[in-house]
Amino acid sequence: MGTWNLIWQGLASGVVTGCVYALVALSLVIVYKSTDVVNFAGGELVMIGAYLGLFILLGLEWPYVALFVMVPIGSFVLGGLFTRFSLDKVSGRAMVKHANLVPLVVATIALSYLLKGIVRVIPFTEEVRRLPPLMTGPPIFLGDVVIQQQDIAIVLVTTVVMVILWLFFGYTFVGKALRATSQNIRAAALLGIPVNLMKLSVWGLSAAIAGIAGILLAPKLLMTPDMGTVVMLAFAAAIIGGFSSLPGCVVGGIALGILQNMVGIFISPQAIAVTPFFVIMLVLLFKPQGFFDTTLAVKKV
Amino acid sequence: MAAHPTRAQSMNGLLQLEGVTMRFGGLVALDHLDIDIAAGSIHALIGPNGAGKSTLLNCISRFCTPQEGDIRFNGLSLMDRQPHQIVGLGIARSFQNIEQAHQMTVLENVLVGLSAKTGNYIPFLPGKARQQAEAQALEKATQILDQLELLAFQHSLAGELDFGRQKMLDFARALASEPKMLLLDEPAAGLRNREIHFLDRFLMRLARDQQITILLIEHVMSLVMSVADQVTVLNFGQKIAEGIPADIKRNEAVIEAYLGKEASHA
Amino acid sequence: MYGSPSTRHLLSLLWLVLAGFLFPSWMPEYFIYIMNMLMMYMILAVGLDIVMGWSGQFAFAHIAFFGIGIYGTALLNMRLGIPFLLGMPLAALLAGAVGYLIALPATQLRTVYLALATFAFSECAQWAFRTWESLTKGPDGLRMTAPQLFGHVVTNDRDAMPIIAIILALVLAATFYLWHSKLGRQFHAIRDSEHVAMASGIDVKRTKVWALAISAFYAGIAGGVYTLFQSYVHPDGLGVSMLVLVLSMVVVGGSGSVAGVGLGVVLLGILPELLRSAPKGFLIWQEFTYGAILMLAIMYMPKGVWGLWQRIQQGRKA
């Protein structure tokens, strides 16, 4: 079983984990683009989505499909509440986008501790848990490469979510209003777009996407209250994609997933943990535009 | 009407713009502009909104870089200079919409303006060099604040001043670096009449007593016509007229640029 | 922010040094340990405030420089026998130099990307502390031999407290002088408006680089102080939770003012000790309480507890 097989297997599972990184990266980017807030609690929203799913599945014993309805709604409400009560208070409903970045970021850090704290209190979460996968059954073999059914589910659901979002942002009124708000919040307000409602829906949407990523990730990554550290992988993926576009996130996520496996095979497993941070440093310090050109560095007069 | 020097044949003014062209993507903001500003004069730059006045000022202060052409000050090209080196050469600028350190006090804002002129010392330690440098800076700062009647507000936060005084603080900061040339971007915009008169006398005093050359971008025509030795009119990035204020007033092209076609035949 | 600091401020540092000499003789070592921790956090928090509160630069690499300060001071002492008084400044200079090098490419980034780039550097540094086993003993953690000072070995908290008090007093004196200096004004200018700074002849990029380098130097000093009263360092202790703690101290206390940061250090330094004495059933709620306090502080005290305190005082005076 030559190294070629090793590479193919690494590529395959890299794409799968990359898809989940892409989803979380997207949830970070749509919040950043519209409210200039880097959401350091993105990982915790993923975790909450996973535990919500586990509660619905095992606690209420609802069918699996209910997950894809209830978790996004639950996360949407959580995201909306956070921005309506906390972020608006912190930024003082200021119209200008980057009024005071430090408190806004600290607010997301505070949210991450709140969410971790709440989940930690439930004794059920002391042990490592796992959400039953969406699709179970024997794995599929492409030559020697093993593909799990859950992996296929992840790629499928991610693609579906991406397409829905692409259509939503591109062709629906609310979607365009969201994009307008993200480009220029003041102009959007002048055009009569209910800006605060937009902010609420952007945060809600971002939390919902993170929740879905949680449901997909939990079977693969296992659930502990500290699984939120996956947000750093999402940051790395978003930054490779230039932190501003939907295709950027997808390509960034998959590239990172594959890179991690290649590093694990060819360099050393010890280097896997540091790969995302190394990538963030390299891209930001030496190619700030990322690979999908958007000017992050220069500030206009 | 102040006596105005005849237009010099060769380009030997204090500040010379030669073929300056500035494009933002497809939009041509400045189109091969040649301007020559004589030392000690007040040179006004007028034109409808979007004519490229502020862009010109930004190019001179190197906040943006023109694609073509050269800008020379005292015969020295500014093209390879960084924005923060311009004030060291003696060119200070103010800003169209108020830009200042709003969380610092009025006095501290002027001291920031004095940065280029304050002596260097080790910031962490006491010492003679520090005392001397700080004392000098403080003395100059209070002198300028007194000149602009802002001394009473020296310890209040810049952000808390009313609009007129914030404009004055902008000048104070620019003057703090003892410039040879002052670039003013619509200083009279939003001022009340009393403040415009104060500004009128103040600019004349700067040019006549302290020999400071002034490039004045302004829409308040009364001020322009009263203080300017030379006036250049821009429209869509091109110079459509240049001369003494009296000629400019009667110039067809200028009226047309400002008031549109039929008005100019009335 | 000009001239030099008022004698009243400098005198208050004498009180601090006096406390550093008096307290060890009669207080139980546990409280001295907490005092030493608070003084170390004060140096760390003031350093972070210089780059974030004063200069408005979003630098999250602070704990990496703290780690360089710890490992640097300890290894210089253990491997090369360099005594503390020489080792600590050297390690701090090394941290400052690394800060300077990182700042060169990083400072042209806009606020948020500077935060991500510096945070990524900090995680890479922590990974290096973990995997460079030959130098830092990696995951086994480094058992540091007691530092020597004028031939006298500093073994316990009581010996360490006066020295730490003196170091903190010197650091705070330097900070007051920096506040009242031209460079201090430049930091505040680039925070409020980079355009005004550029138009006033301030090289904005160089000022940002100096802000990050100086804050890295402060973190290096705090690292040296750590080796005075702790005997062991483990890479896992230099992670994101330490950064969040110091960041919260700055923000909750009141960024932009030394007194505000001091208040934040005391409040959040003592908080875990108070939470610890909560009834056993509530211990599991500590993380949630910490998050709640941080959230409430940010929502209702944007300028920190110190800002609230000043608003109350102004309210009373007006």
Added chain:
Amino acid sequence: MNLWKSKGFGRLIGAFAASLMAPMLHAQTPGVSNNEIVIGLFAPLSGPLVAYGVDPLNAAKMLYDDVNAKGGIHGRKIRLVIEDDKCTGNELVGVVKKLITVDNVFVLHGGSCTAAIAAAQEYIQREKVPFVMLNAAGDNAVFPATRYMFGSFQGTQRVYGSALAEFAVKSLKAKRVAVIVHDDDYGKANLAAAKAVIERLGGEVVAQERIPPNISDITAPVLNLRASKPDAILSGAYPAPAVLLAQKYGEFGMTNIPLLQSTQGMPTPSVYAKNVGNPDALKNLYHTWSFSDIANEAIRARMVGMYKKSFPDREPGPFMVTGVPSALAVIDTLQRMGRDLTREKFVDAMEKLNLTADVMTGPLQFAPGRRDALRSVVVVKFDGKTQKAMPDIYTWNGKDGN
């Protein structure tokens, strides 16, 4: 108004100091009066490792309460001061200094994480206060042995590594053995012991994968294991990576190769089985265990019954029993010492510990120069539903991997 100078601050410190002067007055052994012995008991009661701390601490508390109910030790009741060390160096050092200088405890009994314990080792060495670990493996804190630190009451990583290696080579007749551990202190000790035993018994270590504890995609290391075609796989992984390992081990069709997991990876075997999800992956699964409550159901029932009596509202996990041996050792030592209690005498008595309890798989012994209590463990076969203890007991010889 600089805070340091403010009057309020001075008063705050004065109040603290005054309230503490009282207990420091009496001269004899701190923490001991004629009817009371004060013991500082601590473990991670919050934060990520709470599962390793809450149940074991309760188990130790239960045994102390049981002793008090039976009249205490030589007429003295045991009073506990319970603290939360959050399994980090800073917190544990703070807790230890508080217990010694404020609560004036007689001995310290606690700690589930070796790195945090090592942070306080130099301090307790200097203050000459006996420190008995609760349930940490403790490799870095007991090797080299120091006078005042006693630990590893459920076996060190060396014991787990050597036991699994010996079982693999001797019972499973494995020649090519692959080892996957973390890149931390636990992993280093586990790997060193396993490697030494395998090579001593004529086997060969064909793969050594050292993975970060927070790894999210374990594909690459498992592929490397598969590529080395081992006869057995030894794992020192923690709970989350251990499940990821078992999943990939199942996915990549390696289930006919025996998988041997160290104790820390499976706090609750039933939850481990549910998380792995793939029954094939549990066909050849073994794990080390330091207690006889698997082989002998009566002991487990007794322990759980005692626990439920003291803590009715909490369902104990299997790791609860890991808090028992250290408490038994402290109680046994105090009983052997009689009435005359000093810290030095406690250390000398503890050093002579030779306790065989029915709940343990081997004797708890200390000696001059030896501070790891348990060196013998059993290997348990777990097929997802039932656990069956293998007949032999595997004892670490004290040299392999040192």
